Amino acid sequence: MSSKDWIEKDYYATLGVQKSASSDEIKKAYRKLARESHPDHNPGDPKAEERFKAVSEAYAVLGDDVKRREYDEMRSLFGSGAFRRGARGAGQPGGGAPFDVSDLFGGAAGGDTRFGGGGFTDLFSSIFSGGGPGGPAARTRGPVRGRDIETEVVLDFDDAVRGVTLPLTLRAPGLCDTCHGDGAKPGTRPTVCPICQGTGMTTRDQGSFSFSEPCRVCQGVGTVVEEKCPECQGTGGVTKTRTLNVRFPAGVADGQRIRLAGRGEPGERGGPAGDLFVQVKVRPDDLFGRSGDDLTLTVPITFAEAVLGTNLRVPTFDGAVTLRVPPGTPSGRVLRARGKGVVRRDGRAGDLLVTLDVLVPATVSDEARAALESFAAQTPPAAREHLDARLRRVG
Ligand code: ZN
Numbered sequence: 272m273s274s275k276d277w278i279e280k281d282y283y284a285t286l287g288v289q290k291s292a293s294s295d296e297i298k299k300a301y302r303k304l305a306r307e308s309h310p311d312h313n314p315g316d317p318k319a320e321e322r323f324k325a326v327s328e329a330y331a332v333l334g335d336d337v338k339r340r341e342y343d344e345m346r347s348l349f350g351s352g353a354f355r356r357g358a359r360g361a362g363q364p365g366g367g368a369p370f371d372v373s374d375l376f377g378g379a380a381g382g383d384t385r386f387g388g389g390g391f392t393d394l395f396s397s398i399f400s401g402g403g404p405g406g407p408a409a410r411t412r413g414p415v416r417g418r419d420i421e422t423e424v425v426l427d428f429d430d431a432v433r434g435v436t437l438p439l440t441l442r443a444p445g446l447c448d449t450c451h452g453d454g455a456k457p458g459t460r461p462t463v464c465p466i467c468q469g470t471g472m473t474t475r476d477q478g479s480f481s482f483s484e485p486c487r488v489c490q491g492v493g494t495v496v497e498e499k500c501p502e503c504q505g506t507g508g509v510t511k512t513r514t515l516n517v518r519f520p521a522g523v524a525d526g527q528r529i530r531l532a533g534r535g536e537p538g539e540r541g542g543p544a545g546d547l548f549v550q551v552k553v554r555p556d557d558l559f560g561r562s563g564d565d566l567t568l569t570v571p572i573t574f575a576e577a578v579l580g581t582n583l584r585v586p587t588f589d590g591a592v593t594l595r596v597p598p599g600t601p602s603g604r605v606l607r608a609r610g611k612g613v614v615r616r617d618g619r620a621g622d623l624l625v626t627l628d629v630l631v632p633a634t635v636s637d638e639a640r641a642a643l644e645s646f647a648a649q650t651p652p653a654a655r656e657h658l659d660a661r662l663r664r665v666g
């Protein structure tokens with residue numbers, strides 16, 4: 272009994288029972304078929320003998336609860352769509368193999384001389400080249416945690432400051448509901464691939480070497496779909512869309528990655544769902560900037576305002592505030608309006624940081640020029656003595 276047999280043979284079909292059949296139904300079906308095809312009742316009929324052997328082989332597996340469970344599991348991986356999905360998923364970013372198949376072949380592969388010991392698992396590893404973030408859970412045959420999903424959302428500046436709840440539409444690959452992942456039109460079944468005979472691998476000779484590679488006809492699935500499922504075009508997978516309402520807290524920042532536990536892809540075989548990671552981008556505002564929970568604003572003032580001082584009325588995020596610019600304020604000075612920044616849910620608030628930018632007029636009126644010249648005459652030159660030594664050296 273090799274794993275290849277298990278992948279290839281449909282024991283349920285052999286016994287003519289549903290996959291959901293009870294062990295009693297299986298037993299009954301087997302007894303009936305075994306009786307009909309028994310060599311004693313069909314002397315000299317090789318077809319009946321073949322049939323009898325096939326029925327016995329099928330019952331040896333399906334009649335044993337443990338073997339039947341293993342068989343079902345393997346079939347669900349390879350015979351039907353899961354393998355299809357796995358092979359497809361391997362090429363996707365962050366996809367990788369949903370299962371590590373090597374464990375399934377643990378005992379069976381050794382007996383399969385066709386692939387010589389561990390060769391079988393190696394071949395499958397190469398199909399599942401993605402590797403991916405399966406983690407230790409994916410190495411077991413038990414429940415497998417669903418994959419994490421990454422998505423990106425662009426928030427308006429105001430929404431990021433105030434917080435916002437947005438519907439997030441996620442598109443992720445999922446099992447086709449119409450064919451349950453096997454890719455076959457409802458009422459039909461995938462059939463064993465005629466090229467690789469269900470192994471999913473083909474052997475090619477090149478010079479003195481021969482090497483195996485995934486079958487090109489079935490893409491390593493081992494089965495082919497003659498009548499394709501209209502929903503998924505035979506791939507077994509569809510892009511599923513779901514919408515989540517995601518709450519972005521006040522103060523969410525550009526570049527922040529929000530984790531929503533359990534909102535990723537559903538798990539396999541009862542495993543927990545993966546997580547959803549939302550990468551946040553924030554559109555810039557034409558007035559305010561952000562520095563953590565502080566909002567920033569640059570305000571131009573005249574030289575006279577900087578020298579003489581003034582009261583400055585500036586907008587805040589949701590109002591206005593008057594700031595005192597003291598006489599003799601240098602250009603670049605930052606004034607702080609406390610609590611006028613991002614207000615967190617717990618009440619903590621950032622500040623509004625106002626940077627003063629002293630403007631130099633490009634042109635001035637004659638009167639202003641005269642006044643400035645008078646000002647210059649009464650003002651000592653700027654202190655530049657610290658430059659003199661260096662200037663003397665360069666001549
Ligand atoms: Zn094939």
Ligand code: ZN
Pocket residue numbers: 447448449450451452453454455500501502503504505506507508
């Ligand atoms: Zn389908």
